[in-house]
Amino acid sequence: MKKELALGMMRLPVTADKKIDFVKTNQLVDYFLEQGFRKFDTAELYHDTQSEHAIYECIVKRHKRDSFEIADKLTSWRIPEESRAEEFFQKQLQVTGLEYFDRYLLHSVEEKIYPGAVEKRYFDFILEKKAKGFVREAGFSFHGKPDLLDKVLTEYPEMEFVQLQINYADWDNPTVRAGECYNIARKHGKKILIMEPVKGGLLANLPPEAVKLLKTAAPDKSVASWAVRFAAGLEGVDTVLSGISNMEQMVDNVSLMKNFQPLDAVEEKTLQELVALLTKIPRVGCTGCGYCLPVCPKNLPIPGFINILNNVKMFGDLSQIRNSYKFHAARGGADECINCKKCTNVCPQHLDIPGHLAELAKWAKNDY
Ligand code: SF4
Numbered sequence: 567m568k569k570e571l572a573l574g575m576m577r578l579p580v581t582a583d584k585k586i587d588f589v590k591t592n593q594l595v596d597y598f599l600e601q602g603f604r605k606f607d608t609a610e611l612y613h614d615t616q617s618e619h620a621i622y623e624c625i626v627k628r629h630k631r632d633s634f635e636i637a638d639k640l641t642s643w644r645i646p647e648e649s650r651a652e653e654f655f656q657k658q659l660q661v662t663g664l665e666y667f668d669r670y671l672l673h674s675v676e677e678k679i680y681p682g683a684v685e686k687r688y689f690d691f692i693l694e695k696k697a698k699g700f701v702r703e704a705g706f707s708f709h710g711k712p713d714l715l716d717k718v719l720t721e722y723p724e725m726e727f728v729q730l731q732i733n734y735a736d737w738d739n740p741t742v743r744a745g746e747c748y749n750i751a752r753k754h755g756k757k758i759l760i761m762e763p764v765k766g767g768l769l770a771n772l773p774p775e776a777v778k779l780l781k782t783a784a785p786d787k788s789v790a791s792w793a794v795r796f797a798a799g800l801e802g803v804d805t806v807l808s809g810i811s812n813m814e815q816m817v818d819n820v821s822l823m824k825n826f827q828p829l830d831a832v833e834e835k836t837l838q839e840l841v842a843l844l845t846k847i848p849r850v851g852c853t854g855c856g857y858c859l860p861v862c863p864k865n866l867p868i869p870g871f872i873n874i875l876n877n878v879k880m881f882g883d884l885s886q887i888r889n890s891y892k893f894h895a896a897r898g899g900a901d902e903c904i905n906c907k908k909c910t911n912v913c914p915q916h917l918d919i920p921g922h923l924a925e926l927a928k929w930a931k932n933d934y
């Protein structure tokens with residue numbers, strides 16, 4: 567069975583001066599197409615705004631238009647106040663050298679972004695572009711809570727697909743609630759695309775006892791392959807996106823998806839044991855309820871920070887986690903907590919939130 571794989575153009579090979587390495591990217595793209603895959607995913611902000619340029623240089627300029635499909639995104643927080651979605655969209659067409667996008671997504675819909683997106687009519691904008699032929703399929707990527715997903719799909723039933731962050735470690739994770747989001751997308755009958763099936767690479771870098779469990783069960787299978795097979799094997803999943811950086815990862819992903827075998831009953835049991843093992847690693851018991859968010863005078867993304875701290879505890883000090891921290895800390899780092907304890911007064915789990923943020927701040931300063 568073949569499953570669709572999309573090449574996420576956000577972790578491409580780079581040169582010593584941190585520019586996208588077009589020679590190596592061409593090799594990845596050519597191999598991917600030769601193996602019968604055709605979907606690519608980009609966004610204006612990927613690779614410090616160079617990813618869309620790579621789409622032009624490595625794909626559009628070198629391959630026939632009917633041999634590939636490109637997904638791009640309307641990234642609302644990158645549209646300057648004085649500018650409009652139209653200008654943003656036209657620039658994307660210009661940079662990628664395309665006349666239309668095969669898929670176009672409202673980027674990273676979540677609780678803070680949604681009201682502004684509705685007010686600025688971004689969903690309508692994408693649907694208008696579709697009606698005029700500049701977009702073939704309209705959808706959105708989602709990082710919020712299940713209730714919001716239900717609301718968005720109810721208010722915008724014209725959206726054809728939803729891109730969800732799904733992996734086995736976050737399926738029951740209370741701050742992500744991936745399993746619930748999946749079920750809501752299924753309830754609305756939407757096509758599901760999965761991003762980050764390997765949790766940004768974290769599930770390829772498991773703790774030693776977890777690797778031992780998987781390698782004992784299947785010595786020849788890569789640790790990452792379990793994560794990809796879990797995600798791609800879910801019913802209703804159309805495509806799995808993978809941010810591929812080198813040929814080794816490309817060959818592993820392509821061979822998995824070309825000869826796709828969903829997890830069998832024994833392997834599913836192994837994965838459940840693995841999740842139980844990961845869950846045993848001491849973590850902060852945040853349920854992601856968000857009660858602490860409106861009371862924080864520093865407007866800190868508390869559940870997001872605690873999730874990062876838990877990832878450090880489970881997977882160690884990895885660059886992917888540091889990148890995630892930088893993203894969350896863009897409007898204020900964990901060290902900006904003033905220990906006012908307004909959050910602890912409302913936290914139903916009675917967590918020592920300032921203490922956990924101090925621990926995270928210490929890690930962020932490389933002093934863990
Ligand atoms: S203790 Fe820190 S995290 Fe909690 S509300 Fe005060 S500033 Fe925000």
Ligand code: SF4
Nearest residue numbers: 852853855856858913
């Ligand atoms: S109130 Fe407590 S449990 Fe709820 S999100 Fe905040 S830290 Fe987590």
